[in-house]
Structures are given as structure tokens and as C-alpha cells.
Amino acid sequence: MHSLAISLANSGYQVTGSDDKIYDPSLTRLKKNNILPNDFGWFPEKISNDLDFVILGMHAQKNNPELLRAKELNLNIVSYPEFIYNFSKNKTRIVIGGSHGKTTITSMILHVLNDNNFLIDYVLGAQLEGFDNAVSLSTENEFILIEGDEYLSSPVDPTPKFHKYKANIALISGISWDHVNVFDNPEFYAKQFDLFIDSIVDGGVLIFNELDSLLSDIVKDNNSFIRKIEYNIPEYSVSNNNVFINTSEGNIPLQVFGEHNLSNIEAAKKICSLLGVLDDDFYNSIATFKGASKRLEIIYRGLNNLLIRDFAHSPSKLKASVNAVRGTFSNKFLIAVFELHTFSSLDPKFIQQYSGCLDNCDLPIIFLDNNNKKIYNSESINDEVISSAFNIKNLIIIKSNIDLFNYLTSLKYDNACLLLMSSGNFGLLDLDDIKKYMNNEC
Structure with a gap:
């Protein structure tokens, strides 16, 4: 939430916010951008009729005093994913989903696009080296890259976040039961990814990991009017603790390792190819990718x-x-x-x-x-x-x-x-x- 607040403030919006606890790095970054609350806690007197919208984060509860006041005033209350969708309605929305690898794949794509001077809005799940903020929104860019979390949208909206984005291009890296506190069995959890595929706009594209048998079965049985593109693990070699992707142009050295990261690279390559990035340019750029924060x-x-x-x-x-x-x-x-x-x-x-x-x-x-x-x-x-x-x-x-x-x-x-x-x-x-x-x- 703090990254969205910073992006909006830097775009000229007047932004205020509340939380009962704020820790670093959020605290320091909010302070640097002059939007750190003077006091921590919930203050319903902050909520008034002159607010254009109230964005509700997952940390707030249903009985939150500020939320109750916003409802009383009949203000425009939206969840984080609803706001992102409304902001990007006229953009091509690229949504990266899956139980694992979302942040890394999103970061890889953004790294390659930035390296090739391709301007794009983005919503990341972690801070990426070389980028000032994990969220960047503009009115100019045609595309937006979104990390699509399957967790709930807000305390008052149990819809998974990635259902809200209505992707033009979607990617699913794999399905492995998680978030047991809201998805109490594997079948219910997997169903959310089927619904995510349903949410892709007609004529859109789904890129999926064909090595995940559960995911492949769901994709096969889904009748959405979309194009389906599979990916897996590229050919690679390991020498002296260094990993190389083997291509027709030679072996490309990498700064990340592990078969799951090689699979992530192949996923990122599929997305970048749809955006017009040539294979040679992709490999030249991915060779300098150092990884997302706290991801190996x-x-x-x-x-x-x-x-x-x-x-x-x-x-x-x-x-x-x-x-x-x-x-x-x-x-x-x-x-x-x-x-x-x-x-x-x-x-x-x-x-x-x-x-x-x-x-x-x-x-x-x-x-x-x-x-x-x-x-x-x-x-x-x-x-x-x-x-x-x-x-x-x-x-x-x-x-x-x-x-x-x-x-x-x-x-x-x-x-x-x-x-x-x-x-x-x-x-x-x-x-x-x-x-x-x-x-x-x-």
C-alpha cells in the first residue's frame, strides 16, 4: 500500500493515509516522500466528503473506525486491485499469477523492458534494484505490468485480487495450495485460478507452465475465448557454480540459479516476445538480472x-x-x-x-x-x-x-x-x- 501511496503522491494526487503500525522500510520511504502520518492509529475525523476515493488495504478490519465513517458518508471505497484496474482500464493489462515465482517473473520482465527502453506502468510485490518504487502509474504509458496475487482483495471483499484486473495478457507459473486461512482445501484454491482464466478478456492471451500437471489440466478444460501459450524449462548447463542458458547464439551466463528461476526466465521471455522484444535483446538483458529482493x-x-x-x-x-x-x-x-x-x-x-x-x-x-x-x-x-x-x-x-x-x-x-x-x-x-x-x- 505504501508504494501505491508514494506513486500517487508523485503523480500529483493529494494523499493521506492511516495505519496503527508502520515499520521500515515503509516508514522511511513514506517520510522521505512527505506522506508519513503524524500519528499512528485510526482517526475517523480524517474522513470527509472532499475525498475522491478511499483505498482499503488488507490490514484494516471490517469495524475499522475510518472505514465505518467512509461508509456513513457514502464515499467511493475501493480495494487495492479495484483501484489499479480502474486506473488502467484503457491500458493493456499484463497480469502475472501463480502460487510461486510471481515477483521474480514480474521483476525479470520489468528489468528486460527497462533495459530496452520500453516504457510501462508496473505494480510489483517487492522492491527491485534500480527502481525507486514498487509501483509506477502514469497517464501516458500504453501497458501496465501487474503482479497478480490470489489473496483476498480487502476485508470487505473476499474476491481474489487477480480476478479484479481483467487481464489482456495473463501468466500462471503454477498452482500449489496456499493461504489455508481463506482457501480451506486444495480444490477450492485451484478453482481460483480457473476463475482467473475466465477473467481474461475475450481474445486475450494466457501463458502457462506446462510442467504443472494440475495447471495444464485446468487450462485444457477451460473454454475461454483466448490464446493459450505453454512454456517450460530452457536448456541450460552449470559450470563452476555458474549457470548458463544454452541458445543457438551460444551459452548465456546468468546471475540467478535454480530450475525454477530458469522456468521463470522462459516465462518472462514469452511475455517480452509478445511485447516485441527480440530474443537476442532479451538474453542480453536477462544476463544482467540479479534477482528480486529476498528471492535466493x-x-x-x-x-x-x-x-x-x-x-x-x-x-x-x-x-x-x-x-x-x-x-x-x-x-x-x-x-x-x-x-x-x-x-x-x-x-x-x-x-x-x-x-x-x-x-x-x-x-x-x-x-x-x-x-x-x-x-x-x-x-x-x-x-x-x-x-x-x-x-x-x-x-x-x-x-x-x-x-x-x-x-x-x-x-x-x-x-x-x-x-x-x-x-x-x-x-x-x-x-x-x-x-x-x-x-x-x-
Whole structure:
């Protein structure tokens, strides 16, 4: 939400906002753009008849005082995706969906287009190096690139966000059950992607990952009047921990790794091709793509060890990240730390989906932050349930950030890779101190 606020303010709109808590980097960026609220909290007196619209984020509840006041005044209340759609009605909307890879694919496309001087509006799910903001809206550009989340639009609108965008060009990277707190079974979750395909405008285009059997079946059975284009994994090779895409013009070196990222590159290439980017230009640009923030991001590399930060939180993402690191750095001792942080991961039924996800690492560690309120509401999650779910003999379970720090700084990192995976922050674990230890220890 803060990125949208910044984009609108920079476009000349008068923007105000409220939240009960604002953390960095949002706080610093809002302050820099002179739209940080003077006080945190909810203030119904801010809501008046002179507002053109009220954009409702997911953090607000149905009984939010400002929302109730806006309803009382019969103001134009819209969700985040509704606003983006209304703003881009006259643009060609490119929507990237899927249970995994959305942010990376969107970032890859934007990187290539920017490198080839192709102007486009965009709505990203993460900050991308080289771009000031994760949202950029204009009245001039003909195209808009949107990361299409399947989560709910707002507390008062349970429609998945990506249904709202009515894509002209859509992409689905894969389907793997997630967000168990709103989609209580895999079938209901998968149905949302079928409905997403239905929402594509007539004559539009769907690009999909043909290696995902569930997705392929849904696409095959869907009778929407659209063009369907499949993609998979391009030919590649690995040499000395470096990954290359093999093309007719030679081997293209990459700065990202893992088969899921190679699949993401192929997906991005399909989109860019539809926009007129030639293959040679695409490969020249993608070779300089360093990855999206916290997506298998190498944040420290020593002489014989490295530290990787990743956003993985669902079973499919977790397994893909572990396998990517193992496949690229096969000679390293792999220490994988995964934080159970989301509502889904702490659900006793859903947690069984993680079976086998950490099998490909040498030292698997599960972290639970005792200060995470989601854990307090999950009485049925205990060590026995976790061990049974992951089903791996040498699993270590740690429940405080102090214990995690002490354990990680007791290990030897000679010829080792430490992979930290979470959509949270490991209880505010100080990664700079971990880097220093890894550097000094070796």
C-alpha cells in the first residue's frame, strides 16, 4: 500500500493515509516522500466528503473506525486491485499469477523492458534494484505490468485480487495450495485460478507452465475465448557454480540459479516476445538480472562459504529453493533454516504438505518465533507435529531468536552454505552479525 501511496503522491494526487503500525522500510520511504502520518492509529475525523476515493488495504478490519465513517458518508471505497484496474482500464493489462515465482517473473520482465527502453506502468510485490518504487502509474504509458496475487482483495471483499484486473495478457507459473486461512482445501484454491482464466478478456492471451500437471489440466478444460501459450524449462548447463542458458547464439551466463528461476526466465521471455522484444535483446538483458529482493539473494559470499536469503514460505517454494541451492552449490555443506511464520505453515492440517521439502539439505533447522502471535493461536503445533510433518531424522527445532543466533554462531562454515528461508524476519535476527561470524570463522 505504501508504494501505491508514494506513486500517487508523485503523480500529483493529494494523499493521506492511516495505519496503527508502520515499520521500515515503509516508514522511511513514506517520510522521505512527505506522506508519513503524524500519528499512528485510526482517526475517523480524517474522513470527509472532499475525498475522491478511499483505498482499503488488507490490514484494516471490517469495524475499522475510518472505514465505518467512509461508509456513513457514502464515499467511493475501493480495494487495492479495484483501484489499479480502474486506473488502467484503457491500458493493456499484463497480469502475472501463480502460487510461486510471481515477483521474480514480474521483476525479470520489468528489468528486460527497462533495459530496452520500453516504457510501462508496473505494480510489483517487492522492491527491485534500480527502481525507486514498487509501483509506477502514469497517464501516458500504453501497458501496465501487474503482479497478480490470489489473496483476498480487502476485508470487505473476499474476491481474489487477480480476478479484479481483467487481464489482456495473463501468466500462471503454477498452482500449489496456499493461504489455508481463506482457501480451506486444495480444490477450492485451484478453482481460483480457473476463475482467473475466465477473467481474461475475450481474445486475450494466457501463458502457462506446462510442467504443472494440475495447471495444464485446468487450462485444457477451460473454454475461454483466448490464446493459450505453454512454456517450460530452457536448456541450460552449470559450470563452476555458474549457470548458463544454452541458445543457438551460444551459452548465456546468468546471475540467478535454480530450475525454477530458469522456468521463470522462459516465462518472462514469452511475455517480452509478445511485447516485441527480440530474443537476442532479451538474453542480453536477462544476463544482467540479479534477482528480486529476498528471492535466493546471496547476501554474503566468502572465500569458501556463502549466506543466501530467500522468501520461501509455502511447500513448493521451500522445496524449489533448497533444490536450487543444492543443484548449483553441490559441493557445499547445506544448512537450511526455515521459519514457520504464516497462518498456513502453522495450520496442523496444512503443515503436512511440507513432508520431504528439506530432504535435500545436510542440516535442516525449523525456527518458530515465540513472540509471533500466530503461534499463540496455534496450540496444536508442537515439536512432535513439526517433526512428523517434515519427516526427516536430523531436524533441529529452535523457538527463540537468541537460541537461533547462538546456534548458528556455533557452527563451522568451512565450505558451507547457509540458506535462510522465511516471509518473516527470524525474530529480528541480526544478519550482519551472522555475516561477520561467517567471515571471521573462515
